[in-house]
Amino acid sequence: MDDENISDDQSTEIMDVANTSDNQPTEKMDSTTVNEQMTVNNKDYKEYEDEMDTSDEEDIRNTVGNIPMNWYDEYSHIGYDWDGAKIVKPERGDQLDNFMEKMENPDFWRTVRDLQTGQDVVLSDKDVELIQRIESSKIPDSTYEEYGPWIEWFTSEVMDMPIRNGADHKRSFIASRSEASRVERYARLIRAGLLKTREQKRREREKKRQRSFFMMWSTDDAEDENMRRITDHIPAPKRNLPSHAESYNPPPEFLFNDREMRIWNKQEETPWKRKLHYVPQKYDSLRQVPAYPKFIKERFTRCLDLYLCPRARKMRLTIEPEDLLPKLPSxxxxxxxxxxxxxxxxxxxxxxxxxxxxxxxxxxxxxxxxxxxxxxxxxxxxxxxxxxxxxxxxxxxxxxxxxxxxxxxxxxxxxxxxxxxxxxxxxxxxxxxxxxxxPIQTSIVxxxxxxxxxxxxxxxxxxxxxxxxxxxxxxxxxxxxxxxxxxxxxxxxxxxxxxxxxxxxxxxxxxxxxxxxxxxxxxxxxxxxxxxxxxxxxxxxxxxxxxxxxxxxxxxxxxxxxxxxxxxxxxxxxxxxxxxxxxxxxxxxxxxxxxxxxxxxxxxxxxxxxxxxxxxxxxxxxxxxxxxxxxxxxxxxxxxxxxxxxxxxxxxxxxxxxxxxxxxxxxxxxxxxxxxxxxxxxxxxx
Amino acid sequence: MPMQKKKFQSGEGARYVTRRAALNKLQLSLKDFRTLCIIKGIYPREPAHRRRAQKGKSGIQILYLKKDILFLLHEPMIWKLRDLQVHLNRLRRAKGMNQKDLIKRYANTVPRITIDHIVKERYPTFIDALRDMDDALTICCLFATFPKLKSIPTHLIALCRRLTIEFMHVCIAARALRKVFISIKGIYFQVEIKGQAITWVIPHNYPHEPQKKQEVDFYTMSTFADFYSTALGFVNFRLYHNLNLYYPPRLGSYTAEAIEDEMLEENETSDRVAALNLPLLKTAEDVEDPAEAELNLDTFAADGNEEKAEEARKEYEKVRKLKNLFEGLKIFLNREVPREPLVFALRCFGAKVSWDVTTFPEGATFPETDETITHQIVDRPDLEKKFISRYYIQPQWVFDCVNARELLPVEKYFIGTPLPPHLSPFTVEYRTQRYVPPEEKALTDPSVIVNRDQELLDEISDNEIEDIKDGENEPEDENMETDDDIDEFGDEITEEQLAEIKRKKMKVETGTPEIVNKGKLRRENHQMQLLKEKMIQKKYRSLYKSMKSGKIQRQKEIKLLKYKRRIHERTSIEKKRAEIKARRAQAAVA
Structure with missing residues (x-):
């Protein structure tokens, strides 16, 4: 049964593999460390194991059942035996022991810990091959022929003669009356415009969403007096138009020299102190001009200015400073x-x-x-x-x-x-x-x-x-x-x-x-x-x-x-x-x-x-x-x-x-x- | 006893409200309030006395006019916003409860907020709307380039694209383009419609980059785009009707089905329209209206202002010529050239344009092999197969021609040659005290020599260059320097020079001219100026100081630019000389 078990389970998970493979050594080699330890704890264990061989139940070697094993993390045992005595967990060495084991045991690399029982299991060659095949995304069964000839169990060819010889029922080629009435109903509804096809519905939705514009202003500058408006409207000032320095190919004097570049870099933290908000660039041809990286940011700032910046009317001075000097004769x-x-x-x-x-x-x-x-x-x-x-x-x-x-x-x-x-x-x-x-003093001082x-x-x-x-x-x-x-x-x-x-x-x-x-x-x-x-x-x-x-x-x-x-x-x-x-x-x-x-x-x-x-x-x-x-x-x-x-x-x-x-x-x-x-x-x- | 007057219940304190108070009054969330402000065009105001307007509080608060907030209070859109909020809440709840039929119903019946009436309210006249088109077009042009984004509805992006294309079409039909400029940010276009200059910028290719959330809020931007696209649509409608064109635009022959199809395409622009290359269909034939054109000239003439009338007439003539600048040219665009801006710029002045079919599927009217092509615009170092019958020029030629308002000679723009600087046409509107590069001076005054180095090089022909030694070259440069110095410091003459002059003029009998010590004179004048400045009224003193310092600052900037130019010219001359010498030496060895 064990052999059968293994071949069936080959396509299942690794942990199951570990479980099943666990059976083999226990059967064949009675003197494994696992069993030794078990026998030390309980003499009747062998008897119990023999009984297990004949049972049809799920093959779980611990006595606690299929539970999350971390429940037993804090205890020194896992489950109880027939007599109610604790089954003590095999001792796990410290890191030094682990290392010694690693150095001495040639099978250490193929030793796996069984979470269910807490015991170490050495994987067989077959198991290792199976794992390697799964890891490299191959078909787990090494004997399976991937490129073998295709056996067509059910033919795709339409045969001339039916397999069955019975005649089709009359229903199958006479139109259904109920279906016909349903179709008729749909047609009527569609004609009446009460039912719409999906395509029609989509178009309708789009049409609804589509803007329709009309003649809003009948003349160029006639104003509707009755229309309410925002009080004392101050139009937003237009953005400054670009100067030569912004050109993609400006005259050479507009490009920054080393000193100006240094100043620009120094003002990284205080960009508002900069004279220009961009570094003038020169490109040899139009195709080399890249997109301006701050374009969206700039537009967004403009939007912010439009709705968030306080507006006020400011008088622009058109006078020269000399006009402020008093008019005095020469x-x-x-x-x-x-x-x-x-x-x-x-x-x-x-x-x-x-x-x-x-x-x-x-x-x-x-x-x-x-x-x-x-x-x-x-x-x-x-x-x-x-x-x-x-x-x-x-x-x-x-x-x-x-x-x-x-x-x-x-x-x-x-x-x-x-x-x-x-x-x-x-x-x-x-x-x-x-x-x-x-003079003679007349009065007295x-x-x-x-x-x-x-x-x-x-x-x-x-x-x-x-x-x-x-x-x-x-x-x-x-x-x-x-x-x-x-x-x-x-x-x-x-x-x-x-x-x-x-x-x-x-x-x-x-x-x-x-x-x-x-x-x-x-x-x-x-x-x-x-x-x-x-x-x-x-x-x-x-x-x-x-x-x-x-x-x-x-x-x-x-x-x-x-x-x-x-x-x-x-x-x-x-x-x-x-x-x-x-x-x-x-x-x-x-x-x-x-x-x-x-x-x-x-x-x-x-x-x-x-x-x-x-x-x-x-x-x-x-x-x-x-x-x-x-x-x-x-x-x-x-x-x-x-x-x-x-x-x-x-x-x-x-x-x-x-x-x-x-x-x-x-x-x-x-x-x-x-x-x-x-x-x-x-x-x-x- | 009379009622005691409370503070800030009248005057400035009563006229302004803070944003918090406005939100409380309107019972809106900040997000809804922002949307409302953007669409209604309400903005904070700067009070004359901030302390009073803030009811005695220090610091800076965002203040709105109370009247504006009351104006918002009566806006029906507020209720629409609330309805929308309720609807969305319902939808959210249905989604949470996983009630499929409800979700379907609510999703299909989301209330749509129409803002058409607000457009009319914000722009009572058509001219008002045109005045505000700068921002509208720039935003729409930017949105038209966006890919599908989470925060922006797709139909808005499609609508923006459609409207900008339509606007370009109407500009082509009206030949309204006046100025163009390639900047590092994008391509600026300025059109003149109804006397209003509208300037917008089309970004260079692929402007969209993911933005940081704290830097750019696309929701706010899309609210703006929403309003501006609506306004632009109405403007387009009126512009099309003024020109007797169909709106939405139609090209060539149309069957009823095609129209139906086009109408149903949701906000999408067909490639045929987006090609910008076919004339629009007219509803009626144009009637020439010379009276309108001559109108503003006549008003000047009626005023008796002869000079102004003359000026206006000249300007009018120039613009009339400009409108037909590229008339008769047949231009082919190579595939590396940005198609849309160039087709727009060329067609606005009457050129016939075509391109490679692989760049844009529709609209190409003639192939590259056409023998009648006059110009081919190429933006690559060289071309393998060339036709003799046409000029191969770089795209900057088109833009420079438009700004110069004449067809410039093509030699400087030939394929592979280094281009002359591209100047901004907008600097004319700048203040008087600014640096004018020699290239710009040359535009108005042909006597100015743009490239002094070029001229010098011409003088030194290849044969002569061997004779000229380094030692002889130097003094020439020095002379140039001194010339410049004299220009700058106002002909200062030292005592020795004075004596020299006297000695030189010993023999002349006609008498010596009176020589004024200009330095002394300047010092005296400076002193006079100082005394005069001290007599400025106290209230103007700080203003005068700031104006003066600004003037000095600008002068410094101009000086710096001049200096940089001079340095550049000198280095380029030296480089060229070295080059020629090296060539000579090589020839001698050979």
Missing amino acids: PKDLQPFPTIQSLVYNGHTDMVRCISIDPLGQYLLSGSDDMTVKIWEISTARCMKTIPVGGIVRGVEWNPNKALSMIAVIADRKLLIINPGIGDHLVVSKTDSILSTP SDKIKAIVQWDDPTTEEYENGIRIVLNHFKELKQVTWHGRGDYCATVMPDGANRSVLIHQMSTRRSQLPFAKSKGLVQSVLFHPIRPFLFVATQKNIRIYDLVKQELFKKLMSYAKWISSMAIHPGGDNLIVGTYDRKMLWFDLDLSTKPYKTLRLHSTAIRSVAFHKRYPLFASGSDDRALIVSHGMVYNDLLQNPLVVPLKMLKEHEDLADFGIFGVTFHPTEPWVFSCGADKTIRLFT
Whole structure:
């Protein structure tokens, strides 16, 4: 039976093969390891096996039946014998044993583990051949003749004579009535259009799906007014049309060179920074042009833009940048104005802080950090006189009265009234004679004023140097300015709080304290050229006081951080203010209290500004060493606003410790401008 | 006490809604909302004050006009979308339950959403529709090339193909093509219909590539294609009727059966139509309408604007000539040439075209052996069998001719010769400050020499080249350089040169011309400019700066291109010289 079994099972699975082949050795070789182990466990096993031989049941050698064997994975046995004792699993060696087995046992390669019993089985030669045949997709039976002659059991030829001799039934050649009626019914339905063939149905479906178009617009541009539309439609902008660079055969200059290619590769992460969104390519002929790999992506991005990108109407600028420049007259038409440097006044040993010019325009006065005041002849640049004053000179001013030869000099806390002794002898001697006889004091000077300022006479040495009167102040002075007639002068002590501004009268040798209250850090004061007004510049604002009525006349807003200096137009209606925050403000007093124009001509703080007395010119000097001369025309017509045109930038001073120009002043009659700076020089531009 | 006014209940805050709010209002899913927006042409708006429009919220939200959303609310399509959703749910359920009869029924009765009325709504006039055809044609042309895809219905692809072919046919019939351009992306065509310039691009062969899902969403694209194909169909219909043509197009003789057949072919285009080579059948004979053509000229003349009228007349004449550019030419296309774009470009200007039957089965009207062929377009290095009676030219000739609006000499385009650069015809519409390559200059001004190297080479004839030594060649190049420098830096003259000039002119009695130190003058002008710039009003200052920097940037780009051109020319000259020398040397050895 076993032999039969094997031949039947040859076409079944390998595992079955293993099972069946298992029978052979057990039968033939009783001394296999498998059986030995079994016998060790159970003596009755042989008996049981003998019985098995005769049984017709399925040949399963374990006692648990055909179950998934992994149920027994955790146990040391598989099933039970007749006595209910456990059948212990054959011991499986560790890897070392396995290896030893592999090395020693020549049949190791054909040893298979039977999952059902957990025993090792050695395959016979026949089994091995069978497996090999199956693996190489051959017919498992080696004896089967593949290419043998074909035996036709049932012939395909139609024979002339029927095998059966009986006649066909009448039904077989008379049409069926029921079928006929059915066909008739179908035909009727098809004719009536109630039943459709598959082909008809398909066509119908397609026809339904086919778009049919019609005349939607009867004319080209007639619009249906009643039709609702999207509110305030903004048509999507069209895509940019391609340039030469996109050509398949562009001019050679459009192709990327190595550098551009490098930049392109570098911008891989930030493609929006690229100038082009593609790399220009050159192909020798049309047939070599491949499909553009990003075409679909590009179209999709366009689709996204169309429905997802917020739209807004933007005005497109059609102007050129030049159109934004203000329409100003050409500087050539606004001559004369200083254009070149013509003289340099060398002589001071430290930076020159201030300059002033005598009313006739012959001499130049300068005060410096080297504690001297020098007087120069303008036309020759010769130093006429040097007066030591014993302090850093922060302000010098020539008396505007032509009949007096008098200068005011600020040296630390002293205001010195000096007769330089230069110019017309008569004037000099007359000035001396006036100053030599002090007026009789009619009123008593209050203690308050006495605490601020004392009028002293100079020492003989000082008198020799020309110093006629010394006014000792209680705080450091910063600025001095003369009234137009030359009788009054005002001084500024920024640290003096409410006593920071003082007005001195030369003829009576008296001082006045105009303000009772402090309005801030006073930067500069100025007399109105015609009317009895006093301009007081604090840090941010400018207050105009009426000296006659003794009240505040106007307050000008500068909107600047820190005012440095100011100058007034000889007409008295326009004021320019220089600030440390680089701005120059033009105030039209008739127009508003706000600046009429803000000029940002300098790149650093402005130190000084000045108006010309005759010509429509003003100038500003700043720490960036630039002296900018501008045209500032004021019209008599009240309706016409002043015209401001920057004319010339003069940059001749040298840089010294970040200081540039300290003082700027114009010649009283000629269109000349002087500037003094940190480079110890004074320069004349004509 | 009066009602307190709440913030954002009027003004900009009330005019805009966010997308989330819109979805809530319309009770739609985001996908349906997107479909609706695409088809209805609703788009987000950029508010003047974003903070206010977002009701005080910072960040960037997608904002729609509230009115637009209300407009969507009344759209009947919303209900169709909901019905569709319900239907699909039913179908899905039937599939889940495996109820075959229900599946069949539902599958056959999926509601179809018609969007014809939306086309009319979005384009109230025909001109509006034409204006928007750029995107429509490009999308349809792209879809026409797609293979069968999972995410795109097949009938849509077939419809796109059909409509683009029909549009091309009508362009041929109207001779509307004006400009063409072969770019690396595809072939651009610009037609002029009713005064509207429509530009679209046909991709090069086989543009479809599988796309990443996160990069391209074909569903969105097919929604666009759906709308655009509908619009294009209606545009086609009107264009055909304006030209007295049958729509759908008919070619030659037709029996009733054939028409029936053609009608039933589902959106498919027959090869006969797709061949683009046969004239369309007319419903009636054309009546020439000269009045219409002269219309815009007359309006200018009526305005008394003589110059404009003259210009318009010239342009009109040019276009009239352009329309018959290839009239009388018989052109044969070799099989490696892209057939469709070339047939379109050629037939739009009146050429007769044919091709090898193996490239396209229908429509070829004459064989290659025809002796009357004037031009054969070939795109391969050489051809074995050639006819003497015709020119063998490369396809670029056709495109360059159209852009130049005249028949260009064929010498430069002969088979196997390196082609001249192909220029874009669209740059005319660009801003003024741009780089114009010498080839483009030569188009308008024949005095410009395109290839300086060519000319130089001509000068140096083969006989002379032996005499010229390297040492002599160098100064010539230097001279060229200095010439260029002078051009660029505005004739700057140094003191020494000045003295030199003076010394040279000692003998001349007529007096010396006034020599201005241009460098100084320029410096002064620059200073003046700086001062003037400082006088710009504060509100324009940043604008001025950006404009100026943009201008400088463009100038730099132009300079760079010029520089690259010069370098290229020089290297090519040197190369050619070396070549000639090598040839000479070889000849001498021999």
